[in-house]
Amino acid sequence: MIKAWVEEVIERLGREKISDHETEKYRHSRDESYHPPVDPEIVVFPESKSDVLIVIEIAKKFGVAVTPYGVGSGLEGQAIPILGGISVNFERMNRIVEFNPEDLTVTVQPGMTRMELNKAINNHGLYFPIDPGADASIGGMVATNASGTTAVRYGSMRDQVLSLEVVLANGKVMKTGTKAKKSSSGYHLNGMFVGSEGTLGLITEVTLKLHGIPEHVVAARCTFNTPKECAEAAQIVLRSGISVMRMELVDAISIQQVNQYGGYSYPEKHSLFFEFAGTKAAVEEESGVTEELMHDLGCENWERANGSKERADLWRARHEMAYAFRHMSGMAISGGDVCVPISTLADLVVYGRELIDESGLIGGVFGHVGDGNFHTLIVFNPNEPNEVKAADYINEKLAYKAIEVGGTCTGEHGVGLGKRKFQEAEHGEALVIMKKLKEMLDPHNLLNPGKIFL
Amino acid sequence: MIKAWVEEVIERLGREKISDHETEKYRHSRDESYHPPVDPEIVVFPESKSDVLIVIEIAKKFGVAVTPYGVGSGLEGQAIPILGGISVNFERMNRIVEFNPEDLTVTVQPGMTRMELNKAINNHGLYFPIDPGADASIGGMVATNASGTTAVRYGSMRDQVLSLEVVLANGKVMKTGTKAKKSSSGYHLNGMFVGSEGTLGLITEVTLKLHGIPEHVVAARCTFNTPKECAEAAQIVLRSGISVMRMELVDAISIQQVNQYGGYSYPEKHSLFFEFAGTKAAVEEESGVTEELMHDLGCENWERANGSKERADLWRARHEMAYAFRHMSGMAISGGDVCVPISTLADLVVYGRELIDESGLIGGVFGHVGDGNFHTLIVFNPNEPNEVKAADYINEKLAYKAIEVGGTCTGEHGVGLGKRKFQEAEHGEALVIMKKLKEMLDPHNLLNPGKIFL
Numbered sequence: 056m057i058k059a060w061v062e063e064v065i066e067r068l069g070r071e072k073i074s075d076h077e078t079e080k081y082r083h084s085r086d087e088s089y090h091p092p093v094d095p096e097i098v099v100f101p102e103s104k105s106d107v108l109i110v111i112e113i114a115k116k117f118g119v120a121v122t123p124y125g126v127g128s129g130l131e132g133q134a135i136p137i138l139g140g141i142s143v144n145f146e147r148m149n150r151i152v153e154f155n156p157e158d159l160t161v162t163v164q165p166g167m168t169r170m171e172l173n174k175a176i177n178n179h180g181l182y183f184p185i186d187p188g189a190d191a192s193i194g195g196m197v198a199t200n201a202s203g204t205t206a207v208r209y210g211s212m213r214d215q216v217l218s219l220e221v222v223l224a225n226g227k228v229m230k231t232g233t234k235a236k237k238s239s240s241g242y243h244l245n246g247m248f249v250g251s252e253g254t255l256g257l258i259t260e261v262t263l264k265l266h267g268i269p270e271h272v273v274a275a276r277c278t279f280n281t282p283k284e285c286a287e288a289a290q291i292v293l294r295s296g297i298s299v300m301r302m303e304l305v306d307a308i309s310i311q312q313v314n315q316y317g318g319y320s321y322p323e324k325h326s327l328f329f330e331f332a333g334t335k336a337a338v339e340e341e342s343g344v345t346e347e348l349m350h351d352l353g354c355e356n357w358e359r360a361n362g363s364k365e366r367a368d369l370w371r372a373r374h375e376m377a378y379a380f381r382h383m384s385g386m387a388i389s390g391g392d393v394c395v396p397i398s399t400l401a402d403l404v405v406y407g408r409e410l411i412d413e414s415g416l417i418g419g420v421f422g423h424v425g426d427g428n429f430h431t432l433i434v435f436n437p438n439e440p441n442e443v444k445a446a447d448y449i450n451e452k453l454a455y456k457a458i459e460v461g462g463t464c465t466g467e468h469g470v471g472l473g474k475r476k477f478q479e480a481e482h483g484e485a486l487v488i489m490k491k492l493k494e495m496l497d498p499h500n501l502l503n504p505g506k507i508f509l
Numbered sequence: 510m511i512k513a514w515v516e517e518v519i520e521r522l523g524r525e526k527i528s529d530h531e532t533e534k535y536r537h538s539r540d541e542s543y544h545p546p547v548d549p550e551i552v553v554f555p556e557s558k559s560d561v562l563i564v565i566e567i568a569k570k571f572g573v574a575v576t577p578y579g580v581g582s583g584l585e586g587q588a589i590p591i592l593g594g595i596s597v598n599f600e601r602m603n604r605i606v607e608f609n610p611e612d613l614t615v616t617v618q619p620g621m622t623r624m625e626l627n628k629a630i631n632n633h634g635l636y637f638p639i640d641p642g643a644d645a646s647i648g649g650m651v652a653t654n655a656s657g658t659t660a661v662r663y664g665s666m667r668d669q670v671l672s673l674e675v676v677l678a679n680g681k682v683m684k685t686g687t688k689a690k691k692s693s694s695g696y697h698l699n700g701m702f703v704g705s706e707g708t709l710g711l712i713t714e715v716t717l718k719l720h721g722i723p724e725h726v727v728a729a730r731c732t733f734n735t736p737k738e739c740a741e742a743a744q745i746v747l748r749s750g751i752s753v754m755r756m757e758l759v760d761a762i763s764i765q766q767v768n769q770y771g772g773y774s775y776p777e778k779h780s781l782f783f784e785f786a787g788t789k790a791a792v793e794e795e796s797g798v799t800e801e802l803m804h805d806l807g808c809e810n811w812e813r814a815n816g817s818k819e820r821a822d823l824w825r826a827r828h829e830m831a832y833a834f835r836h837m838s839g840m841a842i843s844g845g846d847v848c849v850p851i852s853t854l855a856d857l858v859v860y861g862r863e864l865i866d867e868s869g870l871i872g873g874v875f876g877h878v879g880d881g882n883f884h885t886l887i888v889f890n891p892n893e894p895n896e897v898k899a900a901d902y903i904n905e906k907l908a909y910k911a912i913e914v915g916g917t918c919t920g921e922h923g924v925g926l927g928k929r930k931f932q933e934a935e936h937g938e939a940l941v942i943m944k945k946l947k948e949m950l951d952p953h954n955l956l957n958p959g960k961i962f963l
Contacts, residue, residue: 157748157852200693211691213700214668229938234915235848236880237665239654239704239923241936241961242943246667246700250693267750294611296721296788334750336794394689398611426690461688469693482695484683488950489696495949496942507695 060117061097064141067109072147074098083124083134083142087189089387089437090132090472095122095142102147104259107222110143111257114501115224122503123253125195126168128187130390131471133199133252137505143257145194151175152260160217160234162262165194172263181265184209187467188377194258199469200250204301204330204373207293207425209266211467213249220260221248224497234262247492252469253503255496269300269332273342274366277354278324282306282408282420285325286401288352289424293397295348297341301330302425303373306408309380309419309432313372316379321372322356327424328373330366376421380432383417387437389446389473393457394428394466403460407431407453414445428466455480470507478508514571515551518595521563526601528552537578537588537596541643543841543891544586544926549576549596556601558713561676564597565711568955569678576957577707579649580622582641584844585925587653587706591959597711599648605629606714614671614688616716619648635719638663641921642831648712653923654704658755658784658827661747661879663720665921667703674714675702678951688716701946706923707957709950723754723786727796728820731808732778736760736862736874739779740855742806743878747851749802751795755784756879757827760862763834763873763886767826770833775826776810781878782827784820830875834886837871841891843900843927847911848882848920857914861885861907868899882920909934924961932962 065073074080075097084092096119101107114121120140127134136142145166152162156179163172170190172183187196187203195201197219202211209215218232231245232238248255279285285304292299305326314321329345331338346357360369367374381388395403404420411418411431422429433449435442454464454477464470464477478486490508493500519527528534529551538546550573555561568575574594581588590596599620606616610633617626624644626637641650641657649655651673656665663669672686685699686692702709733739739758746753759780768775781803785796796813803811814823821828835842849857858874865872865885876883887903889896908918908931918924918931932940944962947954 155850155852157744158850159748160850200691200697202691202693206691210668211693213697214664223938223942227938227941229942230936231939233848233912233917233935234850235882235911235917235920236851237654237656237660237848237882237920238917239656239665239846239921240917240919240928241704241924241932241940242709242946243654243667243700243704244939244942246697250695250697255696267748269750290611294613294721296723334791334794337788337791340788340790392693394691396609396612396614396688397690398609428689428691457689458687463687463689463692463694465694466689466691467693470695474694478695481687482684484677484681485685485698486695487681488677488683488698491949492696492946495945 060113060119063113064097064099067113068099068106072100072102072106082127083136083144086127086129086132086134088130088132088473089389090135093135093137093139095136096139098142098144100144100147104222104228107257107259108226110141111222111224111226114141115226115499118499120504121501123194123198123257125166125192126190128189128191129195129199129471130468131473133469133471133506145192156181158234159265160262161265162260163193165258165261166192168192169196176265177268180268182268183263184266185212185215193261197249197258197261198252202467204303204423206423207302208298208300213246215264216245216249216261217264218245218262219248219258221256221258223256224499224502250469252471252506254493254506255502271335271338272330272332272366273338273359273361274369275329275342275346275357275359276326276369277349277357278322278326279354280325282325282404283401285327286404286424288327288349288354290397290400291348291352292345293425297345299329299425300332303328303421304404304424304429305373305376305421306419309376309421310372312379312419313375316382317375319372328370376419377432380419380434383434385436386434389433389435389450391431391450391453392465392468393453393462394426395457395460395462397427399460400424400427403457404429406456410449410452414449416442416445426466427462472506475507475509514567514573517567518551518553521567522553522560526554526556526560536581537590537598540581540583540586540588542584542586542927543843544589547589547591547593549590550593552596552598554598554601558676558682561711561713562680564595565676565678565680568595569680569953572953573955574958575955577648577652577711579620579646580644582643582645583649583653583925584922585927587923587925587960589926599646610635612688613719614716615719616714617647619646619712619715621647623647623650630719631722634722636722637717638720639666639669647715651703651712651715652706654921656921658757658877660877661756662752662754667700669718670699670703670715671718672699672716673702673712675710675712677710678956704923706925706960708947708960709956725789725792726784726786726820727792727813727815728823729783729796729811729813730780730823731803731811732776732780733808734779736779736858737855739781740858740878742781742803742808744851744854745802745806746799747879751799753783753879754786757782757875758858758878758883759827759830759875760873763830763875764826766833766873767829770836771829773826782824830873831886834873834888837888839890840888843887843889843904845885845904845907846919846922847907847916848880849911849914849916851881853914854878854881857911858883860910864903864906868903870896870899880920881916926960929961929963
């Protein structure tokens, strides 16, 4: 028998915007994390803000949970509808609403992916630089405050969002900002909704800053004997004021995985990957100074590439790494995402490496060392309780250590399900205020319930 | 007879931390704006977080208004204690709490001024770049989300604050962030408290990002025949991706004022001021390309200066402008602070110029055109109702026009008293949420009552 609220959704939105097929429920039950899947009762594909408003109205009337879904590339279970209810898939809301190349801004619907956006605007000499790896939806990237390899230059999504249109749990529609580059007018709701993981409202439009495509790009890579030397070298680059576009650490074990997975022969040593981008003179100066610095610090295997194919070859080990680890069949992956003050980075990277080595599990350490943000990827057998326990132990120790040195348990993946247990330790009294905010904006706990807060 | 709450403040904090002298009450009754002064009943000079907690405790017990005070350089009346009560002057909380040069961060008390901070850290090769003109307190700059001439490169305070320690109206102390450069952990309270103008809590510590002092700086100036040509030239610089450190428009009437006030002989034409800063190669490239661009656009009077004295001479007309206008005795000053999408900037600047010209009042148009933020300064006789009305009319028309084109009524001065009337038009439904936030965090309306909201 069909439930009354499902009937009402079908009646109000029409059959073609709803699915309860097993394959769709399966697709919307999970993301790319190790968190256990949970099926939604139905999936809704809104095509407009009005459709989203109808979903919220019915959810409120019947007390049904609403969980937004982008492309499912999240890493902390944010899109998993843990109470069932409605999964709201934004893939049909994937258009550019307004493109203002002369303002360097664009307004898009949340279901557009970052690659779709870039494809649409690149011929104007502009691009949207935030690059979390996956071809995530813009809405999902806003919801988790995503960042990635270019954060060392462009910050995270929060730094690039000018305004959001949000449908609130009370059925009202709100704009969180303007199209001006800065404002001192009223409370900054914009920053609060970025990173709120669908728990405070559903995003229906996103206004983003855009940037000129750099005219000249150079990639480089070198290796060191220890992760500590890599991390320290990255610190020195930052402190000397060199404006890198990307700067990534990949440890030796991660390089081994990539070589095995892809049949490559990259030097299996702890590696630093660089990208420099800007005007030709600036890029030549920055890459030259960096090369000198790295050699002074005793690097090996310095390689540099100019053309786009050569750059892709050089960086392949970094790009394919996550997939290399994921390709061991039957195994699960969990990982840390800490971000720490730069001065503590080398010690934390070593600490993470040691935790993995002591556990006996296979795992890599790598990350966006320009921000103090790095990841661990730990491969474990989900059917072996000891391995599950060992992987959890590594993640917990690393997260608490990051908080202890003044950092955060999640630099870019978000809280979702996996980082809820660290919120109290990280935020203390601020967590009380965050919970009050949630209660204020979503008193019936309809919007992505069970995320962020335990 | 001394009031019971004043007695309790004296008893708990000690006589030396309190003043009710007329001179102190006068000093704390006003800021640099035209808003009418109001005396506080007493001024408190806390020396620690504990002192601030005591103030809040007593304010809550007796229902007394609490208005924070930095150095009084605000431009929208934020520091005016319009309900009397307690003015909290943070000048004794002016120390560096923790300086981490290797992390490029510093934690300071709110009463330290930006120049005091720079004096303390410049010998480490580091600086704090946000420059609103006045030597404002860091706490005040956080409270209003200040920015200024360097915002085109560094954004506003919100972009530079990593974390705040805040004493809340409920007597709890909260930290809003961490020392990591980015985070996706929980709601971004940090951005919400920056720009909240003392209405949500009292700031007792501020953790800021720092930056390397650029090794090479070049200043330049040129003139155009119309404000529109100036604004369009600024747009073209931005769109060609040149990373200016500062880019300011000063219109001809403002230059005249400076010449009269200071006895200078700057060309009395609409002027664009530039500063380029970074490595020598980058600065030479940027200033060279800009010079070519400006000449292509038909600029006149291009001048360029390298040494610090020569740069100061070149920029003096910009730096002294606000004072030049302020020096007409018996006259008051009011001004706009709109920030608009770059594509609308030239039209808005022209619109502002026309409004002033039509009014018959003396007034200048100038601003941080790299951000789309510009100001009007209108000189009027506060005892002539017609002039007051004319000045108000200009400000209102300009603010509503800015909102209409997708901008904001205040780019950097904040709402305070003067921009409250535009909040409904600018924020709509979001204003309802802002008011709820205020009620949630300050249910008895003790913290800077009467600001932001009408």
